[in-house]
Amino acid sequence: MRIEVDEDLCCGAGSCVLAAPTVFDQNDDDGTVLLLDPAPGAELGAAVREAAARCPTAAIRVV
Amino acid sequence: MVHSRAAGNHAARPFPTARPIGCPFDPPAAFTQAREECPITPLRYPDGHIGHLVTGLGAARAVLADPRFSSLPAGKRSPVKVPGSELSTDALPAGMFVNMDPPEHTRYRRLLSKHFTIRRVRELRPRIQEMTDRLLDAMADQGGPADLVKAFAKPLPTLVTSELLGLPEADRAEFGRHVDVLFSLSTSGEEMRRSMATLGGMLHALIAAARKNPGTDILGRLTVETDLSDEELLGITIVLLIAGLETTTNMLALGTYALLRHPGQLAALRADWSLMDDAVEELLRYLSVVQIGPIRVAAEDFDFEGRSVRKGQVVTVSLPAANRDPLGFEDPDTFDIRRGTTRHVAFGNGPHQCMGHHLARLELAIGYESLLRRFPRLELAAAAEGIATREMMVTYGVRELPVRW
Numbered sequence: 001m002r003i004e005v006d007e008d009l010c011c012g013a014g015s016c017v018l019a020a021p022t023v024f025d026q027n028d029d030d031g032t033v034l035l036l037d038p039a040p041g042a043e044l045g046a047a048v049r050e051a052a053a054r055c056p057t058a059a060i061r062v063v
Numbered sequence: 064m065v066h067s068r069a070a071g072n073h074a075a076r077p078f079p080t081a082r083p084i085g086c087p088f089d090p091p092a093a094f095t096q097a098r099e100e101c102p103i104t105p106l107r108y109p110d111g112h113i114g115h116l117v118t119g120l121g122a123a124r125a126v127l128a129d130p131r132f133s134s135l136p137a138g139k140r141s142p143v144k145v146p147g148s149e150l151s152t153d154a155l156p157a158g159m160f161v162n163m164d165p166p167e168h169t170r171y172r173r174l175l176s177k178h179f180t181i182r183r184v185r186e187l188r189p190r191i192q193e194m195t196d197r198l199l200d201a202m203a204d205q206g207g208p209a210d211l212v213k214a215f216a217k218p219l220p221t222l223v224t225s226e227l228l229g230l231p232e233a234d235r236a237e238f239g240r241h242v243d244v245l246f247s248l249s250t251s252g253e254e255m256r257r258s259m260a261t262l263g264g265m266l267h268a269l270i271a272a273a274r275k276n277p278g279t280d281i282l283g284r285l286t287v288e289t290d291l292s293d294e295e296l297l298g299i300t301i302v303l304l305i306a307g308l309e310t311t312t313n314m315l316a317l318g319t320y321a322l323l324r325h326p327g328q329l330a331a332l333r334a335d336w337s338l339m340d341d342a343v344e345e346l347l348r349y350l351s352v353v354q355i356g357p358i359r360v361a362a363e364d365f366d367f368e369g370r371s372v373r374k375g376q377v378v379t380v381s382l383p384a385a386n387r388d389p390l391g392f393e394d395p396d397t398f399d400i401r402r403g404t405t406r407h408v409a410f411g412n413g414p415h416q417c418m419g420h421h422l423a424r425l426e427l428a429i430g431y432e433s434l435l436r437r438f439p440r441l442e443l444a445a446a447a448e449g450i451a452t453r454e455m456m457v458t459y460g461v462r463e464l465p466v467r468w
Contacts, residue, residue, distance in 0.1 A: 008169075009414075011169075011172055011176070011413075011414045011415075011416065012172060012173070012176030012177075012179075012180070012418075013416055013418075013420065014179075014180055014181045014421060015405075015420075017181050018181065026180045026181060026182065027177075028177060028180070028182070029177060030173040030174070030176055030177055031173070031176025031177050031179065031180045032173070032176070050405075053406070054405060054406070056127075056128065056411070056412045056413055056414070056416035057128060057413060057414055057416075058128060
């Protein structure tokens with residue numbers, strides 16, 4: 001599983017951090033997404049899909 | 064059922080506001096009828112304009128995330144005549160980023176988001192708990208019955224927001240009064256203009272003071288860390304004040320009312336406080352207190368979910384309706400604190416989704432739990448039929464909530 005994030009679309013909601021805290025974090029300067037782990041293991045699949053679904057601007061892609 | 068999709072403009076309904084009698088937590092029944100026809104239906108605005116009403120969850124998420132639906136004030140209309148809806152948007156101060164589209168909106172959002180990250184909000188927990196406990200101490204000392212709105216639901220978000228923003232204690236009562244005027248049912252356009260002007264004057268003085276002697280609060284930091292003008296800071300402060308006060312206050316009071324009216328759910332929560340986060344999500348979904356809007360204006364002609372949308376048409380999303388969509392939630396009209404869904408749109412969706420959602424969730428979780436733990440026998444001190452609700456307001460809720468313990 002690979003994750004792509006679009007920092008330009010990101011509005012800094014931080015919902016991805018709630019869903020998958022080991023994969024996503026928020027930048028302290030502007031709240032936008034920090035991708036901690038662009039290729040998380042399959043065991044995080046459900047959490048990552050939840051993060052992508054909760055993102056208000058659809059800035060997270062799971063490929 | 065007759066499908067009205069092809070029926071054209073004459074099928075347009077006015078925006079429904081009357082809630083079903085005896086069901087203060089349910090959205091107006093006309094929303095359900097509209098959604099059963101189509102998740103997006105023709106809507107007649109008070110001036111005769113024909114736009115669209117969105118009642119389905121999927122369509123609501125899509126509209127709010129689609130840049131072809133603009134947030135710019137030009138051509139925007141309220142679907143109901145609410146106080147202030149006749150005010151010209153030309154007079155709005157710069158920096159009111161709720162009325163902007165990307166990329167202008169993005170610039171403000173980036174400057175502000177750092178103050179509302181999960182990390183930042185979690186740091187506020189002990190302070191919010193302290194403020195909560197102090198209010199509950201005062202309630203306990205005073206003894207019941209009490210109006211929960213006045214004693215708790217209103218002061219808690221006021222204290223939290225004031226401290227975050229850096230409003231001096233001496234000014235808070237007056238700020239609160241003017242914000243009340245801006246939200247009151249009985250306010251005339253003239254009164255609203257006057258309160259807006261007074262509030263503007265007070266905030267300008269506050270901004271000047273923050274520039275001279277910046278504190279660690281949001282306003283102080285914005286004066287140091289950004290190049291925002293006084294006018295922009297004014298708009299931002301007004302947006303944060305309005306967003307931080309009204310919604311959380313109504314969620315605290317209406318949420319407590321909903322729990323008291325669902326004793327089985329309340330007992331389950333009291334028996335297992337680890338259900339609190341799920342209970343907060345379900346209260347957000349079930350109550351959806353933002354009952355008028357968000358409102359958007361189509362920026363071009365296009366087909367959307369099988370409907371033709373024309374440039375300039377006003378689209379009103381009903382969050383309460385979307386959050387009761389059976390395609391999104393099983394048994395949507397049942398209040399179930401174990402539902403465990405976060406896919407609701409109580410905070411909206413898209414780039415304008417509520418920036419303070421982590422803070423709101425924290426205030427609600429601390430607020431409900433502390434209140435219920437402090438008063439194990441909390442109950443209504445009035446007949447349920449006598450509890451007046453806020454039908455014709457942007458934010459739904461109860462006007463008063465008499466309780467005893």
